[in-house]
Amino acid sequence: MxxxxxxxxxxxxxxxxxxxxxxxxxxxxxxxxxxxxxxxxxxxxxxxxxxxxxxxxNRQHLLGGKNLRIISSCAIGQRERVVVVAIEQTWLVLGVGGGQVNLLHQLDAPADAVHSADQGAESFASRLLRIRDRDSGN
Known part of the structure; x- marks a missing residue:
């Protein structure tokens, strides 16, 4: 033990x-x-x-894309798209897919599209001012 x-x-x-x-x-x-x-x-x-x-x-600001706007885009496949791009007074219809960008068509920008974009920006600005004035008045 x-x-x-x-x-x-x-x-x-x-x-x-x-x-x-x-x-x-x-x-x-x-x-x-x-x-x-x-x-x-x-x-x-x-x-x-x-x-x-x-x-x-703003990525466009960083890339310097002031004159470049995407007007419309449409997917036609899993990786393929048709994109309408506005560059100043010209619209480019581009096919994008598979790591490539192909010019499909080039046309002049419609006059009403340029004016409607400017009017839309002005109307938004005026609406914003109106809402701001209304809210600050209360």
Missing amino acids: NGLKDVGSLTADSASQVSPQLAGDAVNSLAMLGKTSLALLLVVATIWLCSFLLKRL
């Missing part, structure tokens, strides 16, 4: 010696996991912020 007490005391002594070491390793592992998680969260947040800013910024 005396031998069993010695074995029991040895395991209790060795457990008390090993516990601080295991506890230190566990704390280090949790600290490493926390740092890694924080770094991953920072990378994901940076990617999300960049995509959010790209959506919010």
Whole structure:
């Protein structure tokens, strides 16, 4: 029986010696996991912020597309589209698909389309001013 007490005391002594070491390793592992998680969260947040800013910024302004407007677009397949693009006073009908852009037709912009775009912008501006004045008056 005396031998069993010695074995029991040895395991209790060795457990008390090993516990601080295991506890230190566990704390280090949790600290490493926390740092890694924080770094991953920072990378994901940076990617999300960049995509959010790209959506919010005026891409045409960045690309210098002041005279370029997309008038209409129509999908004719999974990857193919027909796009009508206005460049100053000319409309281009483009076929877009498969990594290519082909000119299908070129025509002069209708006079009423140019004036209606200007009138639409003015009417929107006048409506916005009217709503702003109405809301500030209350």
